[in-house]
Amino acid sequence: MDAAAIRGxxxxxxxxxxxxAEFDDLQPTENIREELDIDSFDFLNFLIGLNEELxxxxxxxxxxxxxxxxxxxxxxxxxxx
Amino acid sequence: xxxxxxxxxxxxxxxxxxxxxxxxPGDRVHHGDIMAEIETQKGLFEIEAFADGVVGPLLVQPGPxxxxxxxxxxxxxxPGEAVxxxxxxxxxxxxxxPAARKLARENQVDITSLRGSGPDGSVCLAxxxxxxxxxxxxxxxxxxxxxxxxxxxxxGMRQAIAxxxxxxxxxxxxxxxxTDIDMSRALSWLEExxxxxxxxxxxxxxxxxxxxxxxxxxDVPELNAHWVDGRLDLKKEVHIGFAVALRGxxxxxxxxxxxxxxxxxxxxxxxxxxISRTRSGxxxxxxxxxxxxxxxxxxxxxxxxxFGVIYPPQVALIGLGKISEQPWAxxxxxxxxxxxxATLAADHRAGDGHLGAQFLDRLNRLLQEPEKL
Amino acid sequence: xxxxxxxxxxxxxxxxxxREALQKDERVFLMGEDVGRYGGCFAASKGLLEEFGPExxxxxxxxESTFTGAGIGAALGGMRPIVEIMxxxxxxxxxxxxxNNAATYLHMSGGLFxxxxxxxxxTGGGKQLAAQHSHSLxxxxxxxxxxxxxxxxxxxxxRGMLWGALLDPDPVLLFEPSVLYAMEGxxxxxxxxxxxxxxxxxxxxxxxxxxxxxxxxxxxLDAAEQLEVSGISxxxxxxxxxxxxxxxxxxxxxxxxxxxxxxxxxxxxGSLAAEISARIMENAFYELDAPVERICSVEVPMPYAKxxxxxxxxxxxxxxETARRMIHG
Numbered sequence: 047m048d049a050a051a052i053r054g055x056x057x058x059x060x061x062x063x064x065x066x067a068e069f070d071d072l073q074p075t076e077n078i079r080e081e082l083d084i085d086s087f088d089f090l091n092f093l094i095g096l097n098e099e100l101x102x103x104x105x106x107x108x109x110x111x112x113x114x115x116x117x118x119x120x121x122x123x124x125x126x127x
Numbered sequence: 128x129x130x131x132x133x134x135x136x137x138x139x140x141x142x143x144x145x146x147x148x149x150x151x152p153g154d155r156v157h158h159g160d161i162m163a164e165i166e167t168q169k170g171l172f173e174i175e176a177f178a179d180g181v182v183g184p185l186l187v188q189p190g191p192x193x194x195x196x197x198x199x200x201x202x203x204x205x206p207g208e209a210v211x212x213x214x215x216x217x218x219x220x221x222x223x224x225p226a227a228r229k230l231a232r233e234n235q236v237d238i239t240s241l242r243g244s245g246p247d248g249s250v251c252l253a254x255x256x257x258x259x260x261x262x263x264x265x266x267x268x269x270x271x272x273x274x275x276x277x278x279x280x281x282x283g284m285r286q287a288i289a290x291x292x293x294x295x296x297x298x299x300x301x302x303x304x305x306t307d308i309d310m311s312r313a314l315s316w317l318e319e320x321x322x323x324x325x326x327x328x329x330x331x332x333x334x335x336x337x338x339x340x341x342x343x344x345x346d347v348p349e350l351n352a353h354w355v356d357g358r359l360d361l362k363k364e365v366h367i368g369f370a371v372a373l374r375g376x377x378x379x380x381x382x383x384x385x386x387x388x389x390x391x392x393x394x395x396x397x398x399x400x401x402i403s404r405t406r407s408g409x410x411x412x413x414x415x416x417x418x419x420x421x422x423x424x425x426x427x428x429x430x431x432x433x434f435g436v437i438y439p440p441q442v443a444l445i446g447l448g449k450i451s452e453q454p455w456a457x458x459x460x461x462x463x464x465x466x467x468x469a470t471l472a473a474d475h476r477a478g479d480g481h482l483g484a485q486f487l488d489r490l491n492r493l494l495q496e497p498e499k500l
Numbered sequence: 501x502x503x504x505x506x507x508x509x510x511x512x513x514x515x516x517x518x519r520e521a522l523q524k525d526e527r528v529f530l531m532g533e534d535v536g537r538y539g540g541c542f543a544a545s546k547g548l549l550e551e552f553g554p555e556x557x558x559x560x561x562x563x564e565s566t567f568t569g570a571g572i573g574a575a576l577g578g579m580r581p582i583v584e585i586m587x588x589x590x591x592x593x594x595x596x597x598x599x600n601n602a603a604t605y606l607h608m609s610g611g612l613f614x615x616x617x618x619x620x621x622x623t624g625g626g627k628q629l630a631a632q633h634s635h636s637l638x639x640x641x642x643x644x645x646x647x648x649x650x651x652x653x654x655x656x657x658x659r660g661m662l663w664g665a666l667l668d669p670d671p672v673l674l675f676e677p678s679v680l681y682a683m684e685g686x687x688x689x690x691x692x693x694x695x696x697x698x699x700x701x702x703x704x705x706x707x708x709x710x711x712x713x714x715x716x717x718x719x720x721l722d723a724a725e726q727l728e729v730s731g732i733s734x735x736x737x738x739x740x741x742x743x744x745x746x747x748x749x750x751x752x753x754x755x756x757x758x759x760x761x762x763x764x765x766x767x768x769x770g771s772l773a774a775e776i777s778a779r780i781m782e783n784a785f786y787e788l789d790a791p792v793e794r795i796c797s798v799e800v801p802m803p804y805a806k807x808x809x810x811x812x813x814x815x816x817x818x819x820x821e822t823a824r825r826m827i828h829g
Binding site: 064065066079083085086087088090091093094097103104105106107 | 327329331374402
């Protein structure tokens, strides 16, 4: 799976919890939770969605590494290899 | 036979719109079954039956009219009980001032088409005059909300919050207490527990203080109460209002039921379910009125200390800040520890600071023994 | 030519009215508890004994029934007595004389005997005089056919109502709110008798009619000023005469404002406010754009403690809040 496909899945997941999100305005290095006003419950739901869609296990200790779009895509790419 | 009326879902509600019936006349219902959907300034709610029985004739049809709180909608009859025909006077009777009625009649204005802006939602002179000049806006109900309706809804919610919070600050003499809680035991216990579980079964830290609040309230029941007519009405069950921010603004504090009886997994599921139903507008009427106390957690945005405004008629609000590493002095050493600042805003009419201090102390002790939560 | 004004207290204005009456008409005399040597328990008749002598300014025993009865007899005999009862609370001891004799003679004598008697009494709370000295019972008297009931809220009326009352051929009760005796204000140098009939409009507006009398007039005027700032303008009506009521004054006003709020220091149940509200409902129903509302004293014996007395009496804040609610819902 390439980076663009992964990004598509991330955006789909984010849209479910933040339907009004505009990804054109979101820079790849911006803090996603701050920019889209996502609380810890919604973020957990988002990660559960990724887990179910991609079959990737995300241990709790890794949550704090997943801040920006770049972080997320890189993390998932590595896990999927 | 018991009357099923337009319920009051909060001190600030005066009327509601019957959006849909979820039962038919003659249906058997049990306590807690959904009877109808009601729309208020705060959104759409499912209203439950409060008794077992058979649904009587539906006296009000769904429609755009605002129906005053207390209006008869239908009856719930004991099985086998003869159904007495009742009429629903207040649903069809329009509240209109005598002067407005006279002006409307003189000018042949259809008063059923008017929206009231006077006391108790009554149609007053100004409303008829507006209709005469053609500026009265007709309200329509549709399943999806247009942008304008969404704006009306937000304005309505803002007004409802404004009314409740003004009342609170005007009438409730608040006192505030705060305590720092060392969360290292709680967090390492949680981390260990989450490590063994799949992502779907993992817990978020907030459920621990939530459960601890419920248990602490069992020891200090005076804070789980309503202040009504100058006296304290203690709640037997621990229903905690949980502040949920809505996307795009606004706030609701629906109740988590019987939190003291839920284990942490059940509580996690209940919180997740409540947040998603709050944001999608699928709350139940009882969830809007049952809470004996409110918890608001603003830690996600880095807030350290919450100074809350109590939601009347409740007498306490517990604020939870961010769990963050702080210098912590213990046994002559300074260490870095994860610290949660918990605050209590309480009604001084209903109790004194000593009570509040007991509560926070109990909360702190409970969080030092996470395995017992 | 501009009127010449001077500063005067309500108490001194009452005394001027008394002196004028004693000077103008030989048949007039004043009697009551402590009105002579002590100068009146509110000092309204101070100096009059020295000026007019003990025949015309008479101290009486502490027996309201006796000296009110004597006043009725003197009036029947051709005099023009002014009876002072210390406060309305004590007038209950004379109620039999007022109601069963003064109010009835003209009717029971087939129109032969008028009773040209004036009874003055202090009324109302606000001076921490507790439950036996502070009630507002004038509404009860306004229930009785055969008498007129006045309440002087202003310096003009304190000065001039007495002579108007003495001109009336039938019994007149003249109430003086005790909290107003010390009030100071401007009064024309040549102020004299006033017409005792009719209400007076003190403040003009378009949104709400405040109907009141006595010391509550000033609370209503304060409230009207505060409301004016937030864009609500009020008619403020001083009833002046509680029996007969000048109904036209408030019917006319309600026809303009479409809302009425009655402020009455009496207790709400069976009050004068209730009567006014009923008359508006009967006569001006189709003018109303909101229910008529009332602000009355809390239904308890008047408390002594200052903060509790304040809580029991109508206050400006309540008037303002009620008015806002009536208009903005």
